[in-house]
Amino acid sequence: NAGVTQTPKFRVLKTGQSMTLLCAQDMNHEYMYWYRQDPGMGLRLIHYSVGEGTTAKGEVPDGYNVSRLKKQNFLLGLESAAPSQTSVYFCASSYLASGRGEQYFGPGTRLTVT
Amino acid sequence: RKEVEQDPGPFNVPEGATVAFNCTYSNSASQSFFWYRQDCRKEPKLLMSVYSSGNEDGRFTAQLNRASQYISLLIRDSKLSDSATYLCVVNSGGYQKVTFGIGTKLQVIP
Numbered sequence: 001n002a003g004v005t006q007t008p009k010f011r012v013l014k015t016g017q018s019m020t021l022l023c024a025q026d027m028n029h030e031y032m033y034w035y036r037q038d039p040g041m042g043l044r045l046i047h048y049s050v051g052e053g054t055t056a057k058g059e060v061p062d063g064y065n066v067s068r069l070k071k072q073n074f075l076l077g078l079e080s081a082a083p084s085q086t087s088v089y090f091c092a093s094s095y096l097a098s099g100r101g102e103q104y105f106g107p108g109t110r111l112t113v114t
Numbered sequence: 115r116k117e118v119e120q121d122p123g124p125f126n127v128p129e130g131a132t133v134a135f136n137c138t139y140s141n142s143a144s145q146s147f148f149w150y151r152q153d154c155r156k157e158p159k160l161l162m163s164v165y166s167s168g169n170e171d172g173r174f175t176a177q178l179n180r181a182s183q184y185i186s187l188l189i190r191d192s193k194l195s196d197s198a199t200y201l202c203v204v205n206s207g208g209y210q211k212v213t214f215g216i217g218t219k220l221q222v223i224p
Contacts, residue, residue, distance in 0.1 A: 035214075042118065042201070042214035043158070050210065058211065090157055098212045099146050099205030105157035 002026055006091050006106035013081045013113045021076040021109050023091030031094045032074040033058075033103065034066060036087040043090065049074055050097070081113045115140045118204050120215035128223050131192050135218045137202030138184040147185045148203040149176055152217060158201055161187075192222045 007022045023032065030051050035043040045058030047066040055066045063085060065077045074093075078085060088110050092103040119138045127133045139147075147164035162169060164185050168177040175188040185204075189196055202215035 040122075040216060042216045044214075045211055048210065056210075097209040099209030102148075102160040102163075103158075103212075105159070107157055 004091060004093055004104050004106035006089075006109050008109060009107065010110045011112070013078075013111065015082060015113060017081050018077070018079050019081065020078075021089055021091075021111075023074045023076070023106055024072055025093040025104070026072060027093060027095070027104065028071070029093035029095050029104070030071070031097055032068065033092040033094075033098060034064070034074065034076045035090045035092065036060065037090060037108075038087050046076065048098075083113045085111065086113045087111060117141060117206055117213045118202055118215040120202050120218050122216055122218060124219040124221050126221045126223055127192055129192055129194060131222075132188065132190045133192055133220065134186055134188045135200055135220075136184050136186050137215055139204045140183070141204070141206055142183060144204045144206065146205040146209070146212075147178055148212075149185075149187050150201040150203055150214075152199045152201055154198075161200070189220075192220075194222050194224065196220060197222045
């Protein structure tokens with residue numbers, strides 16, 4: 001039982017490049033989330049999903065897209081990376097909605113955009 | 115006013131001390147509250163949920179004060195292993211989304 005896994009763990013991009021961050025969970029959770037964490041700021045919600053095939057915008061969705069084609073996977077895409085997207089990205093999943101119960105986080109992806 | 119506010123610290127306390135953190139929230143309609151712990155360069159992990167009646171888990175006690183809109187976390191008999199950042203989490207915009215505080219850093223000193 002791996003919990004929540006994220007790939008890659010580290011990545012350096014140049015401005016304008018694109019990439020996809022992969023998140024997988026093996027707990028059969030309905031809810032999945034993508035957050036970013038920056039110094040001096042709390043985790044901020046980018047996008048979330050309440051089930052396979054559904055996605056919704058969070059607090060800071062601009063510049064990101066997501067897909068949830070399979071229940072266990074939640075993908076975060078950066079179409080044209082910008083230095084402002086340098087951050088640590090955490091994926092999370094939960095059995096109940098995040099406001100009702102525990103979220104389980106992946107180990108994070110450290111992204112630098114130069 | 116920020117939705118969730120925490121003193122970032124750091125709080126430097128000796129082993130065995132008792133330390134308390136507060137977290138204020140602005141949305142009086144918030145219904146659920148949590149404390150997460152985050153070790154350096156690691157992911158957040160749930161420490162405890164905060165119930166209206168307050169709750170205790172070993173050395174940790176969490177309380178909610180709805181009138182003043184804050185939650186608190188009390189750690190008794192601090193251990194070196196308690197050194198971490200403690201994140202306050204409050205539901206916002208319904209149960210689908212929560213807001214994280216910036217965290218309070220605790221350093222327990224030998």
